[in-house]
Amino acid sequence: MNTIHVAGGVGVADTPMASYDAALADANLHNYNLVAVSSVIPAEATVTRVDSVPDLGPAGNALTVVEARRTVGPGDEVDFREGGRAGAEDAADKRAPRRRPDVAAGLGWATGPGPGIFYEVTGEDSEAVRDRIHAGLDDGSALREWDLADRETHVETATAEPDRYTTAVTIAAYGESEPIL
Template sequence: MSDDIAVVWGDGEARTPLSAFDAALADAGIHNYNLVTYSSVVPPERSVTTVGQVEAPYEVGTPVGVVRAERESTRPNETVAAGLGWIRAREGGVLMESDAGSAAAVRADLREKLADARRLRDWDWAGDPELAVHEHTVDRTGAVVVAAVYGPLAEAREAADGRR
């Protein structure tokens, strides 16, 4: 992965909600890391790129910063959806997360949240909001996840560099 913040997504089925969530993380390629939840600010020097599924090249157990949205269900045939939306400015950017029972509901919620974030900050906004939304129809116990992967925490990067 590059210095971009990579937006990935996945879905999964298993016997329990937590196992389904783990399967969704595996589908997204981020299941072998200790995910550390970030608030939703994008540093000005970082860009956000939609990549889908990717196996991040970090060592097992690496603490990795993410902004994520997820939803699980144990109701067969129920739709679960999750998504992230972001908008950029010269000063940085903002990511928002949402989950609901449909992709359409997630998109509407994200647009509202991003509009609020834009009004809150007196920044030089550039372009339109971008959205990454993923939807899954549950077979037995299912989950969906969308995550913005910032990369390893600074101390993990330093430790890896020291081993090389």
């Protein structure tokens, strides 16, 4: 199979790993052993964005992926003042409002004739993540001297829940899974 499926998920749980597992379940990728690769798309591949990854083989198999993942938990708060992010000079200012951070994990992909690239970014603000993805795709294309005009992004977001861990993932799953043993 030459299809790379891109899907995202969000999970909330009492531990970081359990929230990650729940985010993988949200994308239907929780029953595979994920094997991370860098970010080159083979020339013969088709990249397809899906809400949930279809069955890619038996549970326990290895599945090749590119992944953007961000987890936040209890105590992870961000300082904000008047709608903007407080800088280091404001860190001592106890009057700055506190809020739970947003969780954003995104992938962008660029294709054209021949191979393509993925670029993964995480953060707190989905628009900033999207902007960094576009910049990364530009840089990656220029570095390789590839004309990659066809571009898409997927950014998965959530607002962290108090006293629990929240994970957002966006994953590109390459083809079918393969047996480990």
